Structures are given as structure tokens and as C-alpha cells.
Amino acid sequence: MPEQMKLISAAKSHGGVQGVYSHASDACACEMTFAVFVPPQAAQGPLPVVWYLSGLTCTHANVMDKGDYRRMAAELGLIVVCPDTSPRGADVPDEKDNWQFGCGAGFYVDATQKPYAGNYRMYSYVTEELPALIAREFPADMTRQAIFGHSMGGHGALTIALRNPARFRSCSAFAPIVQPTTAGWSRPAFEKYLGADEVAWRGHDACALVEDGARFPEFLVDQGTADGFLQDGLRPWLFQEACDRAGTKLALRMQEGYDHSYFFISTFMDDHLRWHAERLLPDG
Amino acid sequence: MPEQMKLISAAKSHGGVQGVYSHASDACACEMTFAVFVPPQAAQGPLPVVWYLSGLTCTHANVMDKGDYRRMAAELGLIVVCPDTSPRGADVPDEKDNWQFGCGAGFYVDATQKPYAGNYRMYSYVTEELPALIAREFPADMTRQAIFGHSMGGHGALTIALRNPARFRSCSAFAPIVQPTTAGWSRPAFEKYLGADEVAWRGHDACALVEDGARFPEFLVDQGTADGFLQDGLRPWLFQEACDRAGTKLALRMQEGYDHSYFFISTFMDDHLRWHAERLLPDG
Numbered sequence: 001m002p003e004q005m006k007l008i009s010a011a012k013s014h015g016g017v018q019g020v021y022s023h024a025s026d027a028c029a030c031e032m033t034f035a036v037f038v039p040p041q042a043a044q045g046p047l048p049v050v051w052y053l054s055g056l057t058c059t060h061a062n063v064m065d066k067g068d069y070r071r072m073a074a075e076l077g078l079i080v081v082c083p084d085t086s087p088r089g090a091d092v093p094d095e096k097d098n099w100q101f102g103c104g105a106g107f108y109v110d111a112t113q114k115p116y117a118g119n120y121r122m123y124s125y126v127t128e129e130l131p132a133l134i135a136r137e138f139p140a141d142m143t144r145q146a147i148f149g150h151s152m153g154g155h156g157a158l159t160i161a162l163r164n165p166a167r168f169r170s171c172s173a174f175a176p177i178v179q180p181t182t183a184g185w186s187r188p189a190f191e192k193y194l195g196a197d198e199v200a201w202r203g204h205d206a207c208a209l210v211e212d213g214a215r216f217p218e219f220l221v222d223q224g225t226a227d228g229f230l231q232d233g234l235r236p237w238l239f240q241e242a243c244d245r246a247g248t249k250l251a252l253r254m255q256e257g258y259d260h261s262y263f264f265i266s267t268f269m270d271d272h273l274r275w276h277a278e279r280l281l282p283d284g
Numbered sequence: 285m286p287e288q289m290k291l292i293s294a295a296k297s298h299g300g301v302q303g304v305y306s307h308a309s310d311a312c313a314c315e316m317t318f319a320v321f322v323p324p325q326a327a328q329g330p331l332p333v334v335w336y337l338s339g340l341t342c343t344h345a346n347v348m349d350k351g352d353y354r355r356m357a358a359e360l361g362l363i364v365v366c367p368d369t370s371p372r373g374a375d376v377p378d379e380k381d382n383w384q385f386g387c388g389a390g391f392y393v394d395a396t397q398k399p400y401a402g403n404y405r406m407y408s409y410v411t412e413e414l415p416a417l418i419a420r421e422f423p424a425d426m427t428r429q430a431i432f433g434h435s436m437g438g439h440g441a442l443t444i445a446l447r448n449p450a451r452f453r454s455c456s457a458f459a460p461i462v463q464p465t466t467a468g469w470s471r472p473a474f475e476k477y478l479g480a481d482e483v484a485w486r487g488h489d490a491c492a493l494v495e496d497g498a499r500f501p502e503f504l505v506d507q508g509t510a511d512g513f514l515q516d517g518l519r520p521w522l523f524q525e526a527c528d529r530a531g532t533k534l535a536l537r538m539q540e541g542y543d544h545s546y547f548f549i550s551t552f553m554d555d556h557l558r559w560h561a562e563r564l565l566p567d568g
Contacts, residue, residue: 012510013547068352070550226296263297266354 005137008033014074015040018064023133027125028087029118034130035060036138037070041077046141048280049079049134050273053126053149053156056185057104060084063150066262072270076277079140083126085152087119101189107180108156109204111193120193123204127160146276148172150265151229154221155180158206158239162214170279172220172272174265175227178239179207185233210242218249220275222268224258289421292317298358299324302348307417311409312371313402318414319344320422321354325361330425332564333363333418334557337410337433337440340469341388344368347434350546356554360561363424367410369436371403385473391464392440393488395477404477407488411444430560432456434549435513438505439464442490442523446498454563456504456556458549459511462523463491469517494526502533504559506552508542 008020016039025032041047050073052063060082063069073080086092086106093115094102106122135142147168149157154176161171180186181201190201202208223236230236236252243250258264292304300323309316325331334357336347344366347353357364370376370390377399378386390406419426431452433441438460445455464470465485474485486492507520514520520536527534542548 011543011545011547012508012541012551014551018547065350065546068355068550070547071352071554224296257296259295261295262349263295263302263354266352267296267298270355 005133014070016074018070020060025125025129027121027129030087030089030092033060033084035064035082037073037080038138039074039077042139046139047077047079048144049081049140049142050276051147052080052082053108053153054082054085055151055153057099058085062262066266068266068269069273072273076273078273078277079138081134083130086122092119100185101192105189107152107186107189107193108160109193113193113195116193127164144169144280146170146280148272150174151260152177155206159204159209161216162206162209165216170276171216172275174268175223175234175260176221177234178236179205181205181208183233207238207242210246210248215246215248220251220272222253222255224255224260224264226257227260229260289417298354300358302354304344309409309413311405311413314371314373314376317344317368319348319366321357321364322422323358323361326423330423331361331363332428333365333424333426334560335431336364336366337392337437338366338369339435339437341383342369346546350550352550352553353557356557360557362557362561363422365418367414370406376403384469385476389473391436391470391473391477392444393477397477397479400477411448428453428564430454430564432556434458435544436461439490443488443493445500446490446493449500454560455500456559458552459507459518459544460505461518462520463489465489465492467517491522491526494530494532499532504535504556506537506539508539508544508548510541511544513544
């Protein structure tokens with residue numbers, strides 16, 4: 001019998017309900033918080049689910065507050081689920097002063113290394129435990145799912161879609177970390193979570209997954225040209241090369257003058273939600 | 285020669301620029317921070333200015349992060365200015381544990397009482413000092429101004445419009461405090477800022493201003509029915525009665541199920557910006 005979901009807050013917005021919930025997570029062995037927007041169309045029946053995965057340092061709240069997704073989600077009739085980015089709590093091992101590892105930096109992998117393997121299982125959490133909860137507690141049509149995210153969450157969206165192509169009808173990302181196995185800001189976390197053997201890392205690297213044969217029909221990626229992480233951490237051209245070699249369609253849009261912030265994300269949020277709706281809704 | 289304005293941050297958003305600035309304020313005798321969104325149409329010439337005044341506990345940042353105004357402001361070609369809600373700083377007298385007075389609670393009045401009169405001059409700041417700065421530093425057409433706000437900032441918008449009807453072409457509010465002179469959460473602040481003589485308070489009370497003969501062509505007010513402050517603090521029906529007696533047009537929209545949060549504000553932000561644009565733009 002699964003632990004009861006707790007309501008943290010609920011507010012009417014754009015005719016729907018923006019809720020925040022928590023539950024005792026088995027995957028992460030701690031209480032986990034997440035946000036769900038249910039649009040008004042839910043009164044007429046189950047709706048498609050769009051997963052938004054957040055970036056380093058974020059919780060469920062950043063995109064809920066700054067992502068500007070509710071107006072368009074309410075117009076299109078999409079449920080939007082926003083998980084946290086890591087386990088949290090006094091019992092969860094962490095490196096307090098390190099924003100690229102530990103709390104806020106789960107990287108959507110299942111850690112295999114001590115002392116992290118007991119809590120840092122965000123891959124299982126986001127792909128198994130939370131979807132089961134969403135299916136049980138919300139008016140969600142789990143046969144129609146999409147996934148997107150930002151930065152570390154863009155990495156999460158791309159890798160999870162590539163590993164679960166039958167589950168998701170569409171995938172997009174804002175400024176994703178496309179090759180975390182070679183980026184300075186993610187390599188230390190991968191080593192601590194997954195161990196020194198880099199072969200194990202390839203299953204959580206969008207470029208490596210495509211190189212190793214994983215396929216997804218098509219991607220949409222927006223990337224700001226004024227993003228301070230572009231050259232070292234993000235490097236979307238690496239994913240473009242991998243997709244080109246694999247014959248996978250990638251709409252990579254370099255957005256002139258935009259940075260890495262939610263001012264960028266919110267600007268292109270409508271485009272991404274429409275992209276997903278065209279692939280999720282019967283009459284697009 | 286006025287003190288130089290400092291740039292705190294700037295980010296491209298919806299084709300325009302969301303900036304945060306600070307300057308040494310004479311009115312408030314401290315450094316003051318404010319946010320300005322300049323839409324892309326500014327490249328073609330000066331644009332109308334919409335003032336958004338925030339509520340208790342807020343800074344410039346709350347509506348900047350959660351107000352969802354940039355998409356529509358960019359579509360309509362409106363500059364949006366978001367001031368802080370009070371003076372701040374180590375030298376500014378405050379009551380740290382009181383969210384209804386002092387920092388974050390300037391109530392858009394000029395304090396006359398010690399020790400507040402030296403800093404808490406938000407009326408002069410918002411109506412004189414900051415407009416002069418905006419006119420000097422931004423591509424603003426100051427002949428076309430509108431004003432709106434939320435809660436305490438709704439009070440600010442209504443009272444400032446009523447006191448300056450020639451300056452503003454339109455005024456609206458989200459869940460405004462329409463009669464602060466009789467509401468429990470504002471009376472203590474009014475007494476501390478303005479003194480015990482309640483006659484002086486009437487000049488900063490939307491209902492009293494209308495009763496005393498101040499006029500503005502028309503107002504738009506949205507109010508959520510699930511707002512926890514509705515019955516005691518906000519009471520928009522008092523403003524409806526005052527406007528009815530004065531023959532002033534008030535579109536008071538009771539919004540079923542909405543609370544006092546930015547989830548409410550952001551839902552109706554587009555409506556308000558369109559309301560202002562219809563009155564500000566030649567071909568609105």
C-alpha cells in the first residue's frame with residue numbers, strides 16, 4: 001500500500017489548479033515534493049502529461065514560479081508535472097557548498113556508489129515511482145506523455161526519452177547539458193554517483209546514448225547565444241552532430257542574446273508546450 | 285545633477301530586456317531598487333509606461349518573477365516599471381517582525397511622523413522621483429502612463445490615480461485594499477506614518493478620496509472569491525459603493541475560487557495589460 005500523498009498547497013490559476021504535494025519516496029528514501037498543474041479540461045476526462053525536469057540548484061518551485069507555463073497549458077489542456085531535482089533532508093548525504101553535486105543536483109541518475117546509492121535514485125524516481133503516483137492520484141492519461149526540461153533537466157529529458165522512446169510522444173529541452181560525461185561541471189558528480197568506470201556513464205549521456213544506438217523520433221532544443229554555460233557546459237552542437245550521424249531530427253534553435261535564466265525559458269515556453277501538444281493531442 | 289542609476293542585472297526576455305536597477309533615492313534617503321521591462325518596440329521610439337505597484341512583503345522581484353507580464357507587454361509594446369514597496373537598509377527604521385509596517389509595507393504614503401518621515405516617503409518616490417528617473421533613462425513616453433497594482437499596491441494604484449487623474453490614462457487593480465483607513469491591517473501603519481489625526485489619512489484612502497470629490501474616469505478591479513483577506517482587509521464592495529455614488533465607472537470582477545497569490549494575478553495579467561493598452565495606444 002503506497003504512502004499517502006500530502007497536499008502542501010493548491011491555488012486556482014488560469015481556470016485550473018496549481019498544486020504542490022509531497023510523499024514518502026521509496027526510491028529516494030526521503031520525503032519528496034513536486035508540483036502539478038491540472039488544467040480546467042480535466043473535468044471532461046484524463047489529459048496528457050508533460051514532465052518538466054529542472055536544472056541545478058532548483059526545486060519544483062522555480063519553474064512553477066517563473067516558467068509561465070500555466071496559461072498555455074490551460075489553453076492546450078495539458079497536465080504539467082514538475083519534480084524536485086534531488087532527494088533532500090537531514091538524512092541525505094550532501095556537499096553543502098557544492099551546487100553541482102548532492103542536493104539540487106541529482107542529475108536524473110541512480111547512484112551506485114556509497115554513500116549516495118541509498119537516496120540519489122532520481123532516474124527511478126522520475127521514471128517509475130512518481131509516474132505511478134501521478135497515474136493513481138491525478139486525471140492523467142499516461143498513454144500520452146511528453147518530457148522536457150532545462151539545463152541539467154534538459155539532460156534528464158533527453159536521456160530519459162532516449163531510454164524510454166515508447167513512453168514519450170515528444171521531447172524538448174532548454175539549454176540542455178547534452179554531453180555530461182565530458183563537461184567539467186558534471187563529471188565529478190557522475191564519478192561520485194556512478195563510480196570511476198566511465199562506461200557506466202554513457203547510459204546517462206544524450207550524445208553517448210545516440211552514438212550507442214538509442215533512438216527517439218525528433219527533438220526540439222532552444223539555446224541562448226548569451227548563455228554563460230554555452231561553450232563549456234552545454235555545447236548543443238555535440239548533440240547536433242550525434243543526431244546528424246544517427247539520422248535523428250533535431251530542431252536546434254540558437255536564440256540570439258538569451259541567457260540561461262527563466263527569462264529565457266519563459267520566452268519560449270509557449271513554443272515548447274505547443275510542440276508537445278501537436279504530438280500529444282488527437283487534433284493537435 | 286542626479287545620482288547615477290546602477291544596473292543590477294539585465295536579461296533578454298520576449299525580445300525585450302528585463303532589467304533591475306538601483307539608485308540613491310532622495311525621497312527615501314536610501315538606495316532603492318526597481319525593475320523595468322522594455323519591450324522590443326522601443327527600437328522604434330518612445331513607448332507608454334505602465335506602473336505596477338506591489339503588495340505587502342514584496343520587493344520589485346515578486347511580480348518580475350511571478351507576474352507573467354512580459355509576453356503581453358512585448359506583444360502590446362508597453363514599458364512596465366515595478367518599484368519596491370518601501371525604503372530599505374540598515375539606516376531605515378523598521379519593525380523586523382511586523383509584515384504590515386516598515387520594510388515591505390510603505391503603503392505609498394509620505395510619512396509625517398518621527399522616526400519614519402525621513403525615509404518612508406513612497407508617495408513622493410513613486411509619483412515624483414522615480415518617474416523623473418524613468419523619463420531620463422528609458423525610452424518612455426511620459427504623456428502615456430497607466431498604473432496598476434496588487435493589494436497594498438492596488439491601494440497605491442487607486443489612490444495615486446485619483447490624486448493624479450491628468451497623469452494616468454488608465455488604472456486597474458488586483459485585490460486592492462480599497463479602504464485602508466478602516467482595515468485592521470493598515471490602520472496601525474497609517475497611524476505610525478501619518479499620525480493620530482485620521483483626517484490626514486483620507487488623502488491615501490481610495491474610498492475616502494472618491495467621497496471627498498476626487499475623480500478618475502473608470503477602474504478595472506479583479507478580486508478572487510477565495511482570497512483570505514477579502515472580508516476583513518480588502519472589501520471591494522466599499523469601493524463599488526463609493527464609485528456608484530460618485531457616478532464613476534468601476535468594472536469589479538469577482539473571480540470565483542481565486543486566492544490572493546500571484547497564481548491569481550498572473551491569470552488576469554493579460555486582461556489588465558490589454559485594458560491599459562486600449563487606453564494608451566493610438567490604435568489600441
